[in-house]
Amino acid sequence: MRVSRSRLGALGSAVLSILAGGVVFAAASAAHAAGAPIVVGATVSETGPLAADAVFQLKGEALGVAVANAHGGWLGRKVLLKYYDDKSSPGTAVRLYQRLITEDKVNLLLGPYSSLVTIGIAPLINKYKMATIEPGASVPTIYVKGNKWNIQGIASSTTYLKQLLPLAHKAGANKVALVGLESAFTLACLDARVAQAKQLGMKVVYRTTYALPMPDFSPIALAIKNAHPDVVLGCTYYPDAVGIARALHQQGFAPKYFGETVGPVEPAFIKALGPLANRILSNTSWWHNYKTPGNKAFIAAFTKKFGIAPDYHAAVGYSGIEVLGAAVKATHSLNQAKLRAYILSHTVPTIQGPFKVSRYGLMLGASQEMVQIQNGVLKLMTPPSLAEGKVLVPYTGS
Amino acid sequence: MLLLQLLVNGILLGGLYVLIAQSLNLIFGVMGIVNLAHGGFIVLAGLFTYWFATTSGLSPLFVLPLAFVAMGLAGALIERFLVEPLMLRERRADLASLMLTFGLSFVLVQLALNLWGSDFVSVPYLQSSYRFRGLNFDAALSISGVFAAVISASLYVWLNYTLSGKSLLAASQSPTGALSCGIDVGRVRMVAFGIGVGLAAAAGVLVIVVLALAPQSANDFTLLAFVIIALGGLGNYLGVVAASLLLGLAQSVAGYFWGGNAEYVLPYLLLLLVMVARPQRFRQSP
Numbered sequence: 001m002r003v004s005r006s007r008l009g010a011l012g013s014a015v016l017s018i019l020a021g022g023v024v025f026a027a028a029s030a031a032h033a034a035g036a037p038i039v040v041g042a043t044v045s046e047t048g049p050l051a052a053d054a055v056f057q058l059k060g061e062a063l064g065v066a067v068a069n070a071h072g073g074w075l076g077r078k079v080l081l082k083y084y085d086d087k088s089s090p091g092t093a094v095r096l097y098q099r100l101i102t103e104d105k106v107n108l109l110l111g112p113y114s115s116l117v118t119i120g121i122a123p124l125i126n127k128y129k130m131a132t133i134e135p136g137a138s139v140p141t142i143y144v145k146g147n148k149w150n151i152q153g154i155a156s157s158t159t160y161l162k163q164l165l166p167l168a169h170k171a172g173a174n175k176v177a178l179v180g181l182e183s184a185f186t187l188a189c190l191d192a193r194v195a196q197a198k199q200l201g202m203k204v205v206y207r208t209t210y211a212l213p214m215p216d217f218s219p220i221a222l223a224i225k226n227a228h229p230d231v232v233l234g235c236t237y238y239p240d241a242v243g244i245a246r247a248l249h250q251q252g253f254a255p256k257y258f259g260e261t262v263g264p265v266e267p268a269f270i271k272a273l274g275p276l277a278n279r280i281l282s283n284t285s286w287w288h289n290y291k292t293p294g295n296k297a298f299i300a301a302f303t304k305k306f307g308i309a310p311d312y313h314a315a316v317g318y319s320g321i322e323v324l325g326a327a328v329k330a331t332h333s334l335n336q337a338k339l340r341a342y343i344l345s346h347t348v349p350t351i352q353g354p355f356k357v358s359r360y361g362l363m364l365g366a367s368q369e370m371v372q373i374q375n376g377v378l379k380l381m382t383p384p385s386l387a388e389g390k391v392l393v394p395y396t397g398s
Numbered sequence: 399m400l401l402l403q404l405l406v407n408g409i410l411l412g413g414l415y416v417l418i419a420q421s422l423n424l425i426f427g428v429m430g431i432v433n434l435a436h437g438g439f440i441v442l443a444g445l446f447t448y449w450f451a452t453t454s455g456l457s458p459l460f461v462l463p464l465a466f467v468a469m470g471l472a473g474a475l476i477e478r479f480l481v482e483p484l485m486l487r488e489r490r491a492d493l494a495s496l497m498l499t500f501g502l503s504f505v506l507v508q509l510a511l512n513l514w515g516s517d518f519v520s521v522p523y524l525q526s527s528y529r530f531r532g533l534n535f536d537a538a539l540s541i542s543g544v545f546a547a548v549i550s551a552s553l554y555v556w557l558n559y560t561l562s563g564k565s566l567l568a569a570s571q572s573p574t575g576a577l578s579c580g581i582d583v584g585r586v587r588m589v590a591f592g593i594g595v596g597l598a599a600a601a602g603v604l605v606i607v608v609l610a611l612a613p614q615s616a617n618d619f620t621l622l623a624f625v626i627i628a629l630g631g632l633g634n635y636l637g638v639v640a641a642s643l644l645l646g647l648a649q650s651v652a653g654y655f656w657g658g659n660a661e662y663v664l665p666y667l668l669l670l671l672v673m674v675a676r677p678q679r680f681r682q683s684p
Contacts, residue, residue, distance in 0.1 A: 046516050049518070049614075052518055218407045223655075239518045249526070250538075273525070
């Protein structure tokens, strides 16, 4: 087939025009990408039964992003946190993460609050291969081979109140009552503590689970009272932590040792229970006296920005942003595979301690330490090197 | 002694249920509509009480008359300007009112969220218990139970022994008949809705000293109240008192012997059983 010169010229011009157009488009895109913020997507339970703790995680993440921007952002770009309220519902969270990934097209993801909600979104995270730090999901069974894109950002649920039973056992306590909410985290916590009690040779005299909303904890409190335990340990979130403490008191029972996992560290808990909160034991994976890099600045900035002191949920949210930032800067990339490989193979210093995870993303660095409310103030009880006092017993319930 | 304690706990819990359910029952009994905003009124009053008690340092019970009157007036206005026009205009008024109150519940919850945030809160008040012959009487539930008994008795006396109350009953049984006797049915409905909302507010004031509450708890209260009035007989005031007490008692026993999950699921299980065994119960009583 013969093609005339003029036609060849025209074709060449067209190809050149397309190529030139492509270059211009690519250049424009690069300029746009360079100027566009890096968007970190997340959902947080701003409403629903998990809200009391979850909003602290959100505040920590928001502060992390503000601090990152104050230091010039990542890869020369601003960082933006785009989040939605998942209403403490895994179903809602799945829809919202789908929106974040496919419609908002966020560059990076952070997980929601709680293991319950995280279990809901885990398949989606793996489907879209997004390296996602989970600041609020402590259940270790999430971080297995099949869920390789989920990376734990908080201490394992098996470490919550792990110091309480050995402490009580050492002091001669033998009978334990264990209660827990029907939820992934609390059930994992409950199983771990039951196993620990058996390992220590302690007798589990009462064990039950319940669902929220629970109208009245007095039947459970009465059953606990009649089982005569030395230790009452609740694997709780905030609303049930308040309900159980109040019901035990109203049934006229105060165990020698009383611990609840999530709830007592929130200021609202002490406000809601007043003197009943005194001597309740709980846990934290971060504390204000941790000698970790940036911890003092974090506390000052958080208190200034939100007018309240941070808790460990705020610290894990903040740490999640710290780790994402470190990975983006080290890899000079937003490539999910590169980010995941970096996070899994490096120890990143954060305010809650060294962020180190296993090959399947299971947290190895952080651990839960024990705190106790003493005269309306939370004090760190473990580790001994950082303890702010000694555990006071018995729990008086007044 | 254990059974007596379970009985006491159950009856006290039932007393709170009476208060939560009776207001929904009154509105249903007179107007034939299920007020899906019921829980919204409870949490709004409860959270206002929390705010009042924590900022003033005064007893939350001071809010009770204020909440009853203020929310009652608000309820009357809602009935006059939102519900009543719908009842007169729409052919399927029952369905339209469901949609209206459903929408209203969102407005109330959002209002509470904007005013007080999403945290669960409760007032550290009456956290002790009264002891009598070895039995513990939860102070907060005891006070709630007393108020519930007074309010329910007043409601019963008013409905059955006063002219205005009888007008209300007449309007609920036969609006046309009531109209022919010179009863202003529109006004009666406004009063019923106002009192119903006022009672829901009173329940909210008492609930906040018993339970931790958040705006998003609204639907839980609506659902619980609906289950109770369905068990007691829709529009049946004494039936609702009996159902509340029995449910409280059954949950107390179930929770003790079979744990928290049994206590939680029991109301819905009972509702299912009654729906199967006595379907006629779900017709509005004449």
